Amino acid sequence: MAVRVRIAPSPTGFLHIGTARTALFNWLFARHEGGEFRLRIENTDTSREVAEAVDQIQDSLRWLGLDWDGEHTFQLDRMDDCRKVAEQLVADGKAYSDDGAIRFRMPNEGSTAWDDVVRGRVEVANETIEDVVLVRSDGRPTYNFASPMEDVWDGITHVIRGDDHISNTPKQLNIIRAVGAEVPVYAHAPMLFGTDGKKLSKRHGAQAVEEFREAGYLPETMLNFLALLGWAPDGETTIMSRDELIERFSLERVSPSPSQFDYAKLDWMNGVYIRELPLEDFAHRLVLWLGENGYEWDAELVARTAPLVQEKIAKLSDYPGFAGFFFGDVEPGAADLDGGGPMLAAAEETLASLEPFEAEAIEAALRAAADGLGLKPRQAFQPLRIAVTGSRVSPGLFESMELLGRDVTLSRIRAAAAVAA
RNA sequence: GCCCCCAUCGACUAGCGGUCCAGGUCGCGGCCCUUUCAAGGCCGUCGCACGGGUUCGAAUCCCGUUGGGGGCACCA
Numbered sequence: 184m185a186v187r188v189r190i191a192p193s194p195t196g197f198l199h200i201g202t203a204r205t206a207l208f209n210w211l212f213a214r215h216e217g218g219e220f221r222l223r224i225e226n227t228d229t230s231r232e233v234a235e236a237v238d239q240i241q242d243s244l245r246w247l248g249l250d251w252d253g254e255h256t257f258q259l260d261r262m263d264d265c266r267k268v269a270e271q272l273v274a275d276g277k278a279y280s281d282d283g284a285i286r287f288r289m290p291n292e293g294s295t296a297w298d299d300v301v302r303g304r305v306e307v308a309n310e311t312i313e314d315v316v317l318v319r320s321d322g323r324p325t326y327n328f329a330s331p332m333e334d335v336w337d338g339i340t341h342v343i344r345g346d347d348h349i350s351n352t353p354k355q356l357n358i359i360r361a362v363g364a365e366v367p368v369y370a371h372a373p374m375l376f377g378t379d380g381k382k383l384s385k386r387h388g389a390q391a392v393e394e395f396r397e398a399g400y401l402p403e404t405m406l407n408f409l410a411l412l413g414w415a416p417d418g419e420t421t422i423m424s425r426d427e428l429i430e431r432f433s434l435e436r437v438s439p440s441p442s443q444f445d446y447a448k449l450d451w452m453n454g455v456y457i458r459e460l461p462l463e464d465f466a467h468r469l470v471l472w473l474g475e476n477g478y479e480w481d482a483e484l485v486a487r488t489a490p491l492v493q494e495k496i497a498k499l500s501d502y503p504g505f506a507g508f509f510f511g512d513v514e515p516g517a518a519d520l521d522g523g524g525p526m527l528a529a530a531e532e533t534l535a536s537l538e539p540f541e542a543e544a545i546e547a548a549l550r551a552a553a554d555g556l557g558l559k560p561r562q563a564f565q566p567l568r569i570a571v572t573g574s575r576v577s578p579g580l581f582e583s584m585e586l587l588g589r590d591v592t593l594s595r596i597r598a599a600a601a602v603a604a
Numbered sequence: 605g606c607c608c609c610c611a612u613c614g615a616c617u618a619g620c621g622g623u624c625c626a627g628g629u630c631g632c633g634g635c636c637c638u639u640u641c642a643a644g645g646c647c648g649u650c651g652c653a654c655g656g657g658u659u660c661g662a663a664u665c666c667c668g669u670u671g672g673g674g675g676c677a678c679c680a
């Protein structure tokens with residue numbers, strides 16, 4: 184039988200990074216097996232907030248490239264079906280009314296067990312499982328009833344979810360058996376923690392997929408990084424493309440122990456992916472990111488600066504601070520210019536008539552000028568860097584000068600010389 | 605309180621009884637390269653939570669302890 188899995192986020196807001204990881208495992212499994220990956224929204228009302236949250240969740244999934252099969256479904260749409268099943272359960276004596284609600288009669292003796300793909304056999308004594316409410320007194324089915332029923336109706340073969348659902352599983356198992364349906368295979372993936380070992384939350388930094396996007400991470404980075412949280416194909420491989428991930432993924436290799444979200448490693452990996460990008464692609468992504476984040480910078484200029492920054496930034500969001508001097512005036516700090524007067528003057532003189540005004544020639548001329556003043560390159564070029572880029576850290580000085588052009592370069596050097604003197 | 609899950613370097617992990625005085629990656633430290641910052645190259649630091657078993661042999665299996673986490677709603 185073909186594999187079918189689902190991700191079932193509740194429309195409470197943005198797509199949480201932990202949910203995204205669970206979605207990724209489901210998607211990887213489905214694609215690896217040639218099965219289906221469904222999107223089910225576990226809503227309980229139809230408010231406008233819900234509609235927006237659904238859009239947001241879908242945007243995030245699309246950005247990550249986690250495409251789902253068929254139309255997404257809403258839990259709310261199956262309320263009536265759930266009620267009918269509950270009534271039948273009551274008629275069969277498997278459930279009973281309780282103050283207007285309907286409760287499921289859990290077995291009192293023995294135990295409920297399943298073979299979890301990532302944890303092995305899990306067994307729970309039935310006497311510890313309460314009679315759960317199936318339908319509230321206002322007629323709405325509860326999560327522990329609606330969710331397994333939808334899994335049955337949708338023909339879900341594997342339920343891959345966070346291990347915070349382990350204690351729900353025996354309840355859902357008994358309900359599914361009571362309606363005479365076949366139980367799916369369960370795989371409980373470990374949770375994601377923040378750097379302090381606590382549940383990932385706001386204070387750890389970004390936690391919604393959308394926030395990572397705004398922070399300038401690439402979707403391929405997120406996919407690769409998230410896949411490695413709780414899963415590894417072997418002990419060596421770290422960087423894997425989407426296709427390689429699909430090819431190598433298996434539920435059996437998912438680890439049962441929780442993992443911490445390491446932002447430093449994420450930054451490193453994003454740098455790897457940025458450097459691997461073809462230049463035009465990198466430039467394109469910079470332009471897109473800038474546009475999405477309120478920078479109205481000339482796309483052509485951005486493209487020309489791209490080769491100067493590709494090796495040096497870890498996130499797209501580093502670009503404005505690193506290359507902003509190409510797009511606006513600079514204000515070099517007087518302290519950083521201290522002692523740079525002679526070199527600034529020498530640079531102004533040599534660059535004024537230099538032909539051609541290109542990086543290679545600029546470098547040769549400036550090295551000669553530094554030599555003439557008896558300065559080491561390190562001492563000589565730093566005041567120039569401050570003057571031209573306004574910062575102690577920048578893209579290559581000579582390439583930057585070429586891009587800026589003679590006029591801007593010279594005027595910035597003159598302005599700095601005035602401050603330094 | 606009760607139930608369940610988890611436990612290898614600071615982090616992510618490999619390891620599924622001998623090939624491990626534990627390997628890879630990030631981070632960290634040092635060196636090299638160098639116009640800054642990165643990148644890159646080289647070297648290094650750091651770990652099987654603890655206690656009992658089982659076995660000729662345990663990071664690997666079993667039990668317990670400790671520590672962490674999740675759940676016990678007419679939330680999802």
